[in-house]
Amino acid sequence: MRRFSFMGAATGVALALSSMGVSAEAPPVDADSIATATALRETALKSDLAWDLLEGLTTEVGQRLAGTAKEREAIDWAVARMQAMGFDKVWTEPVTVQHWERVSETAEIVGAHAQKLTVTALGKSVATPEGGVTAEIVPFATVEDLEAADPALVKGKIVFIANRMERHRDGSGYGPAVKARGAGASIAAGKGALAIVIRSIGTDSHRVPHTGGVTYKEDQPKIAAAALSNPDADQLERLLARGKPVKLHLDIQTVDHGPVESANVIGEITGSERPDELVLIGGHIDSWDLGTGAIDDASGCALTMAAAKLIADQPDRPRRTIRVVLFAAEEPGLVGARAYAAAHEKDLDKHVIGAESDFGAGRIWALKASVNPEALPVIDTMAQLMGPLDVVRLAGTAHGGPDVGQMARLGMPAVDLEQDGTDYFDLHHTADDTLDKVDPAALKQNLAAWVVFSYLAADWPGSFK
Amino acid sequence: MRRFSFMGAATGVALALSSMGVSAEAPPVDADSIATATALRETALKSDLAWDLLEGLTTEVGQRLAGTAKEREAIDWAVARMQAMGFDKVWTEPVTVQHWERVSETAEIVGAHAQKLTVTALGKSVATPEGGVTAEIVPFATVEDLEAADPALVKGKIVFIANRMERHRDGSGYGPAVKARGAGASIAAGKGALAIVIRSIGTDSHRVPHTGGVTYKEDQPKIAAAALSNPDADQLERLLARGKPVKLHLDIQTVDHGPVESANVIGEITGSERPDELVLIGGHIDSWDLGTGAIDDASGCALTMAAAKLIADQPDRPRRTIRVVLFAAEEPGLVGARAYAAAHEKDLDKHVIGAESDFGAGRIWALKASVNPEALPVIDTMAQLMGPLDVVRLAGTAHGGPDVGQMARLGMPAVDLEQDGTDYFDLHHTADDTLDKVDPAALKQNLAAWVVFSYLAADWPGSFK
Numbered sequence: 001m002r003r004f005s006f007m008g009a010a011t012g013v014a015l016a017l018s019s020m021g022v023s024a025e026a027p028p029v030d031a032d033s034i035a036t037a038t039a040l041r042e043t044a045l046k047s048d049l050a051w052d053l054l055e056g057l058t059t060e061v062g063q064r065l066a067g068t069a070k071e072r073e074a075i076d077w078a079v080a081r082m083q084a085m086g087f088d089k090v091w092t093e094p095v096t097v098q099h100w101e102r103v104s105e106t107a108e109i110v111g112a113h114a115q116k117l118t119v120t121a122l123g124k125s126v127a128t129p130e131g132g133v134t135a136e137i138v139p140f141a142t143v144e145d146l147e148a149a150d151p152a153l154v155k156g157k158i159v160f161i162a163n164r165m166e167r168h169r170d171g172s173g174y175g176p177a178v179k180a181r182g183a184g185a186s187i188a189a190g191k192g193a194l195a196i197v198i199r200s201i202g203t204d205s206h207r208v209p210h211t212g213g214v215t216y217k218e219d220q221p222k223i224a225a226a227a228l229s230n231p232d233a234d235q236l237e238r239l240l241a242r243g244k245p246v247k248l249h250l251d252i253q254t255v256d257h258g259p260v261e262s263a264n265v266i267g268e269i270t271g272s273e274r275p276d277e278l279v280l281i282g283g284h285i286d287s288w289d290l291g292t293g294a295i296d297d298a299s300g301c302a303l304t305m306a307a308a309k310l311i312a313d314q315p316d317r318p319r320r321t322i323r324v325v326l327f328a329a330e331e332p333g334l335v336g337a338r339a340y341a342a343a344h345e346k347d348l349d350k351h352v353i354g355a356e357s358d359f360g361a362g363r364i365w366a367l368k369a370s371v372n373p374e375a376l377p378v379i380d381t382m383a384q385l386m387g388p389l390d391v392v393r394l395a396g397t398a399h400g401g402p403d404v405g406q407m408a409r410l411g412m413p414a415v416d417l418e419q420d421g422t423d424y425f426d427l428h429h430t431a432d433d434t435l436d437k438v439d440p441a442a443l444k445q446n447l448a449a450w451v452v453f454s455y456l457a458a459d460w461p462g463s464f465k
Numbered sequence: 466m467r468r469f470s471f472m473g474a475a476t477g478v479a480l481a482l483s484s485m486g487v488s489a490e491a492p493p494v495d496a497d498s499i500a501t502a503t504a505l506r507e508t509a510l511k512s513d514l515a516w517d518l519l520e521g522l523t524t525e526v527g528q529r530l531a532g533t534a535k536e537r538e539a540i541d542w543a544v545a546r547m548q549a550m551g552f553d554k555v556w557t558e559p560v561t562v563q564h565w566e567r568v569s570e571t572a573e574i575v576g577a578h579a580q581k582l583t584v585t586a587l588g589k590s591v592a593t594p595e596g597g598v599t600a601e602i603v604p605f606a607t608v609e610d611l612e613a614a615d616p617a618l619v620k621g622k623i624v625f626i627a628n629r630m631e632r633h634r635d636g637s638g639y640g641p642a643v644k645a646r647g648a649g650a651s652i653a654a655g656k657g658a659l660a661i662v663i664r665s666i667g668t669d670s671h672r673v674p675h676t677g678g679v680t681y682k683e684d685q686p687k688i689a690a691a692a693l694s695n696p697d698a699d700q701l702e703r704l705l706a707r708g709k710p711v712k713l714h715l716d717i718q719t720v721d722h723g724p725v726e727s728a729n730v731i732g733e734i735t736g737s738e739r740p741d742e743l744v745l746i747g748g749h750i751d752s753w754d755l756g757t758g759a760i761d762d763a764s765g766c767a768l769t770m771a772a773a774k775l776i777a778d779q780p781d782r783p784r785r786t787i788r789v790v791l792f793a794a795e796e797p798g799l800v801g802a803r804a805y806a807a808a809h810e811k812d813l814d815k816h817v818i819g820a821e822s823d824f825g826a827g828r829i830w831a832l833k834a835s836v837n838p839e840a841l842p843v844i845d846t847m848a849q850l851m852g853p854l855d856v857v858r859l860a861g862t863a864h865g866g867p868d869v870g871q872m873a874r875l876g877m878p879a880v881d882l883e884q885d886g887t888d889y890f891d892l893h894h895t896a897d898d899t900l901d902k903v904d905p906a907a908l909k910q911n912l913a914a915w916v917v918f919s920y921l922a923a924d925w926p927g928s929f930k
Contacts, residue, residue, distance in 0.1 A: 115526075115527035115528065205901045206673065207673055207896035231900075231901050234900070291672070432671055434696040435700075435703075436699055
């Protein structure tokens with residue numbers, strides 16, 4: 001996942017919406033609707049469906065790196081599952097993705113204190129020259145220190161950025177830390193560095209480095225970019241603290257096969273009264289290649305598919321259509337979501353509200369909404385029905401998640417079902433993102449919140465905009 | 466480490482000792498001795514020395530696989546440190562070790578559900594044929610099930626043993642589980658298997674597989690043996706549960722360079738009255754190659770070196786000599802310890818008592834002793850002085866640890882300072898055995914217990930035998 005709220009984008013949606021001067025004639029939530037949502041919540045708390053889907057995708061497909069055959073396998077898997085579950089419509093929409101792959105990656109201290117370090121290439125990193133590069137390490141505490149550095153200090157060396165991500169429930173440690181990953185390479189290259197290694201953007205202490213995308217500036221040379229695991233970054237810091245030059249041999253081999261066709265997967269449960277009005281929910285079908293992407297983001301795909309299915313299993317369909325979109329190629333930079341927004345901007349008004357699950361599988365603890373103030377009583381009703389799930393109603397702007405949020409940026413109302421992300425960045429973008437890390441009970445609690453939101457959003461006849 | 470108590474060996478020492486008919490004239494522990502031991506305990510609780518040594522060995526040397534240049538580097542490091550700390554005598558004694566190394570290791574499901582699995586070669590494993598082997602997996606819940614299996618089921622396949630180690634404070638889950646690692650390969654080979662993969666013998670859920678020695682029977686073919694990480698073993702079990710054949714491609718490349726010379730490192734703090742009587746303490750200087758061996762067993766080396774040094778820093782030396790032995794090549798099968806016992810069996814009577822630290826760096830919670838009953842009041846005094854460290858006196862046999870225990874098997878009295886091993890097998894023999902896993906406060910608590918034991922054992926004039 002990438003939370004653009006940390007990236008400084010997509011603000012002011014709530015303010016914009018609240019000044020739109022919408023009708024004050026918002027209808028109440030009817031009692032049948034509340035009864036059905038309550039029953040759905042209880043059904044979800046006993047349902048294994050999200051787990052079954054999560055287990056299926058992570059076991060039968062495993063990793064599903066954007067642009068690869070594994071992503072296509074995941075797309076086929078999702079289409080088949082949606083069809084088998086009886087979604088009313090299932091289709092895919094094309095997305096053009098860059099097909100990048102890692103080939104090999106090694107790092108070792110050479111000379112005094114020679115030893116191997118555990119490293120992984122950042123996503124989209126170019127390769128080092130064949131056979132790797134060997135150079136002295138020049139360390140910086142932060143990417144800002146690198147930015148301020150005299151190029152003479154950096155030229156011909158391998159940059160190391162040591163900053164350590166902080167652990168917070170809301171993931172707010174990510175933003176300050178991740179700039180080293182995104183921007184560090186081009187800043188270092190601009191000063192003549194041969195390569196860059198960063199401390200993993202993660203909160204764990206395991207020998208499982210965190211990958212994630214690097215963003216090259218077009219006007220700078222491209223250098224290989226890699227992340228050390230936290231224990232390896234600690235080790236490098238200790239070696240550097242001895243005050244003598246530390247020399248690293250870094251060999252990163254990757255390949256960019258160029259653009260290929262991938263696809264967003266779309267499945268719908270058709271609304272009974274307003275089938276052309278959409279409640280947009282989903283996650284992203286791709287993952288990084290190191291783990292099986294259980295928390296990022298098979299759980300989001302599983303939860304939203306399962307929520308739609310439980311709603312479809314009710315005797316009566318809600319008024320509006322529930323559209324589940326499993327976005328392709330989120331990790332390399334919201335590629336599927338941008339394609340969706342470009343294709344569906346013309347249908348923006350049909351998207352009455354949206355929400356995404358892409359922050360792991362921790363329990364949902366809060367509900368936030370960016371909707372027309374007249375629609376807030378419906379949000380309050382959702383929150384009340386989520387009360388037994390220990391979900392609170394938070395003030396503030398909802399962004400709709402990284403992918404669904406691309407429509408929210410265009411003006412679609414959005415809800416955030418905030419998950420507890422305390423441990424999320426222990427696993428995020430690592431080999432350790434595997435099914436065993438998901439608590440089945442927490443997944444059921446998530447599903448219960450998702451059915452309440454999705455059903456009420458689809459069945460309430462008023463406008464969120 | 467290998468705890469031979471789990472292996473069924475070395476029992477009956479206490480009984481043998483108690484029937485030796487030693488003198489009932491055991492002298493009391495004198496007040497000066499108690500005062501010095503108490504002061505040493507308080508000094509140790511404030512001392513960074515064990516941490517400094519642990520940090521030095523794991524940072525400056527890193528991994529130190531038996532028989533390799535890295536083990537020799539560690540030996541040189543230890544000799545230099547002992548000399549710099551002012552040990553009265555420092556020397557090495559030769560040990561012949563097999564120089565085995567891992568080269569590469571990959572495992573992947575092929576065919577349906579193709580995906581890579583995280584794997585590591587077991588220590589001393591032979592290689593697969595070049596290019597690896599590809600065969601159907603035949604799973605067994607336990608090595609006993611494999612033992613009972615019809616060879617027709619196994620022939621031409623890759624055996625998988627799924628048994629999961631249990632977590633216990635005393636490490637007692639290790640014994641039942643580890644037989645799969647030690648004996649599984651030859652049992653599988655005897656039935657015609659092409660290779661064997663086991664679930665890691667460890668209690669964690671990270672993508673860091675656990676290595677450890679395999680023991681080949683001379684009368685069976687040798688096949689490659691490897692361990693999957695726990696999440697990968699889970700994944701394989703889920704794939705197998707789907708009821709269709711699962712095919713694995715396993716490529717394990719290792720090389721055995723034959724016998725080389727290594728060395729036990731020995732340092733002494735000479736006793737003031739009975740310099741020829743020895744209190745034997747130590748750990749092992751080698752480690753597996755995946756991590757930096759912080760808990761296995763740099764911490765044991767650091768603690769016993771530091772304990773001797775703190776005692777040497779007192780105004781007066783204890784009566785007896787404290788001998789610190791850092792054993793070579795423990796991991797491949799107690800090679801250094803066996804060489805020490807063979808070389809020093811003739812001096813057995815000079816070894817008045819011994820103890821080893823080789824169960825990580827968790828807090829010490831219990832003291833056990835196998836000594837002459839007349840010497841038990843001294844053990845009780847030790848326990849009393851360790852009371853403020855929350856150490857209790859346990860009944861039962863002390864084995865003296867894997868290396869020092871080789872002398873205990875010959876009849877040397879022994880003490881065990883039992884560490885809390887609840888988390889030990891999360892890290893044991895993995896890439897995750899790194900310095901960040903050690904709690905500096907727990908290390909100080911360990912050191913405090915070690916100085917109390919070592920000083921009182923060296924200064925009390927009576928016999929433990």
